[in-house]
């Protein structure tokens with residue numbers, strides 16, 4: 001059984017699979033208001049960098065649908081869509097795919113704004129970004145799988161699967177392709193506190209595909225990596241800087257350090273829309289999530305009242321700890337600024 005789509009566009013309406021209640025309930029919520037879509041991104045109804053970008057693009061379509069009359073110029077369109085765009089842009093700060101998608105929408109408004117075809121063009125763009133992401137992930141999956149030796153144990157963190165993307169997944173796309181090629185003996189999925197993306201989403205996705213997966217708590221990582229010798233730690237990314245530093249779910253940096261000590265390799269699988277070539281790793285904005293995510297568990301308080309907390313949702317793994325970044329254009333081995341910029345430039349040339 002394949003993992004259901006995280007995002008459905010049907011009859012000019014957006015449906016999001018409510019990831020907050022998976023895997024116990026599988027339920028779609030319907031949206032026709034961009035501000036409620038922004039709230040849904042913040043509340044993690046939908047999550048994962050590429051899925052957030054796709055959702056934001058559909059959010060802009062809903063914003064255009066809501067306008068009572070068609071603005072007469074590109075400038076007037078920008079003005080009319082501005083508040084919804086801002087709400088979407090403010091939903092989550094780290095995943096750069098969100099801003100990448102909104103900037104693509106801006107360009108469509110710029111190009112079509114004077115001719116009145118904006119709504120149709122935004123719809124076409126969102127549907128295109130959605131479909132394109134699935135193909136991109138399949139390419140990432142195949143490139144990444146080429147690095148996996150036969151009979152491998154691999155280790156993943158958070159959920160960089162079909163649920164975090166248009167479909168197939170980035171890190172889980174690599175695992176899916178490697179499993180198809182008969183190379184996977186087993187997968188460890190870290191549970192990923194506090195939101196449990198590993199326990200609730202990754203385990204579910206892999207089990208549905210018949211890929212042997214073992215769920216483990218975060219604190220078991222060093223022990224398990226020493227005992228089971230995974231060939232690769234395979235993760236996704238929310239933003240990759242020009243120097244190859246990669247922001248991903250909190251705990252990824254810990255895994256990369258453990259991997260270095262025990263001789264496992266680290267693979268970051270992400271589309272080029274996840275790169276922010278304007279900045280270095282330390283400049284990546286790290287989202288702080290609400291305290292309740294760690295003071296409470298399934299609605300019940302587990303920490304003392306008025307507890308002081310720190311709940312960064314992401315960390316940055318330095319490029320020196322990453323053995324390969326895999327994109328839809330291929331593999332960057334031992335990434336650094338020169339290789340990253342050359343890879344992105346080459347990808348752009350090939351896309352023309």
Ligand SMILES: CSC[C@@H](O)[C@@H](O)C(=O)COP(=O)(O)O
Nearest residue numbers: 047048049158160164236237249
């Ligand atoms: C293909 S998804 C890549 C990343 O977005 C993923 O690994 C991750 O960190 C998701 O975090 P989340 O807070 O669940 O949105």
